[in-house]
Amino acid sequence: MYVFLTGGFLGSGKTTFIRRWGAFLAAQNLQVIIIENEVGQTGIDDQLLSSKGFLVREITGGCICCQLTGELTLAVNEIAAGLQPDFIVIETTGIAKIETIVQTLQQYGPDLDGIYAAVLVDAGRWAELYEIMPELITSQTAAANLLVVNKIDEVGHSTLDDLCAQLREINAKADIILTSALQGIPEKDLRRVLARVTGSIPDA
Amino acid sequence: MLQAVSRTLELELQSPARAGQIVSGLITLVLQLAGKLQVKGIVPGHLKGSLCAAGHPQACVWFSCTRPGKVQVETSAEWEETAELAALQGRINVIVDYEDPEELKLLVEKFLQNFRRNLNENQA
16 A cells, blocks of 8 residues: 655645646555645535545545644554555645654554655746745755745746746755646556656656 | 625525626625735735525635636536526635735625615615
8 A cells, every 4th residue: 555645735736736646546546545734624625525525534624744643543544454556645734744644554554555745836836935935945945855846837937947947946855746637637647646656667 | 905705695695686797796896806916916815705695505606816806706607697596605715925904804704785775775
């Protein structure tokens, strides 16, 4: 069983990405359960994902990287002991620090085939968000195995080139996908991600 | 500092309103709220929510806003623009970089009040 963490700032497109990724995994006959974490007391994305046919467990009212680490390990251990899907896809809150979630799962989670972290980057708001909250944005970016640069339709080529150069400075090891997840993600990109996660092609 | 305000909403209309009209009114108010929360031309966070027909939890519309002037709207297959709805259940999560948490709560409450008022006034 693999844990696939999906992080990135608020509104960067995590839920949309998960819909594409989850549908792709299901099409490969891989069973997926989604853990949906929201800072707010009321879940909204879980409602949307459930309506698309996904199995979703929600953890609301705080962040699984800090206040709700117990709920996270409980959920993952229960899923591992029960349904044993091929993938647990976790949507973190937009303010989560990915590395602390990885540490929690490594310490208290079940035996896993791997933990992989994708971080969504909002191309259209990157410059402003980086200026407003550089520490959080840098921390999320640095912790990724995969950077999904999303909403590329909102920026020009030169902005995108600058953004990728900046991402490379923060995290030189992560794979980078450029996409507009709302319009769909090319299957070749999703296949490459799956190969990376399962180790059939080695990390960059 | 990032602040989160979540609210749920149960709304009974004085008389049924068309689903498409309800969504149009909602978008207008979301854009107004985004304008109040914007910093450097973006929403430094996320405004999102859902509305479902009461008693029909599969008939829903979701909205998401990360910059003034733009709201992403998605509907479930069961949501029909021409349906006449008499009662709604809603949820809203506002998580933004905002200095004063109490002021943010007031803005969200005002948003909900306006939504209720507009729906009922448009029917009057």
